[in-house]
Amino acid sequence: MPELTPAATASPLRRARPAILVLAVLLAAFALLPHVYGNLSLLFTLMAFITLAQGLNLLYGFTGYLPFGYVGFFGCGAYAASLLVLHTGWPMLVCVGIGGVAAVAMALILGPLLRLSGAYFSIASLAASQILYFVVSNTNLADVTGGPYGLKIERVFSPTGSYYTMLAILLAATALAAWLRLSAFGMGLQAMKQDPVSAAMAGVPVVRMRLLAWLISAAVAGLCGAAYAWNISVFYPDAVFTLQISVFAIVFALFGGVGTVIGPIVGAVILYSLYSAIGISTPQYFQLIYGVLIVLLVLFLPGGVLSLFARRGIRVF
């Protein structure tokens, strides 16, 4: 695991420098790329997955709680924002924001899951996301949620608007990760990840801080889902509740290295690019190549690619 915060002697601005650098690079890259690369939809999906990997990192990387059902918050945000814009016609940006709020509300309801830990927590959160999926896609609720027929919000369709909204969410998620990396709050989370009993005895309000990390992580997924729904504008329930979204977010974050700021970004950029390349060139071998890659990763690089640097004593932000 890479080093934590540097000594408190450095000035706040100096300590925040790597964070500002990462944010500037992300902003520049995704603001300029549409001018040189025409496939806006691919860039959008890439941003969505970086955001999800980063959002998952906020919880898993800093508290050790791995939510297999992370996609539940994504779907929750997508449905809340879409239903709201259908029924109220409010500006889509407002609806995206409320999509994030809806995911936080759902995370509050599911808060007691945090009483579990390890694999039990992961499986329970997975079950919760499946419950959401089955409720939303239920034919009897077709009048309310669209049921299995999904939702259409094509009248607010805006590839550019949703693109820059997603960019803003990506930057916010990355800034949150940087805050956890640099703040005392993040240090407290790291402490309770390593030993919750000692952390409590050191005065860390373990339950409250873990819940807060869970809500923040859910907010990121909810906003991301809402912006995603805006971007595709016509979707079936399985498009925003498919387990593949959770799996991608987890694999991308793990591949880069969790508990860091740039790990999930690096992981998502490399693996999603690879995914797109294989999917286009040799789709028949896609699952084989991807599967072998994940097995090799778990066996030989459990700390992610960035652990290669950390192992050589290079501090990874």
Next chain:
Amino acid sequence: MSSELLRLERVNKRFGGHVVLADVSFAVAPGEILGLVGPNGSGKTTTINVISGLYRADSGRITFDGHPVHHVPMHKLAHLGINRTFQVPKTFRDMTVRQNIEVAAHFGHAGAPVDIDSILRDIDLHKHAGKTAGSLTVNQQKLLDLGRALATGPKLLLVDEIGAGLNPAELGGIADLLRKLSQRGIALIVVEHLMAFLGSITSRVIVLGAGRMLFEGSLDAASHHPEVVAAFFGGEV
């Protein structure tokens, strides 16, 4: 300063049908060092776990500084001024020694600014401040536990077998440190098997046997008490 910092009244704790603490009652004054002795399984560590909030007592009352604390969660007890070390040290292994103490200094609500360097010198780890806690020896990790506890500005410190595995010189150092802490007004409850060590720092010990208080008084008197002798060596009382 009141004459009583902590009071346990008829504290009971059982795990399933097994009685671990039966009607344990005692009090500790500020600045006092109280020894807690007894054979393995007699309830010493459980007593510490109940006071520090890791376990809830099934019945009974614990008062600290005049407030009932038997339903207060651990982190709030830390804020009130109760802290502890662990028999098997529980440091934040991937953090540096200094960060371990920084966490407690930041979240511990010590009430006064915490001088991390002076704590590091007290526990003799100032030369290792930049090392990760996991790379320390077990004894050093026990001291780091103690340092982390000190960073929360405790009024009561529960010290669980800090002497086990130390050589006589190191034991002397720890004894000096604990005495120094008590002179600052910190009350200490020290669980220990090393009687010479305990005798050098305490004026009063409590002997537990199978969860019951067998004896309360000086360590010297304890060694002649028939029930205490029976608990340690067996035989008729």
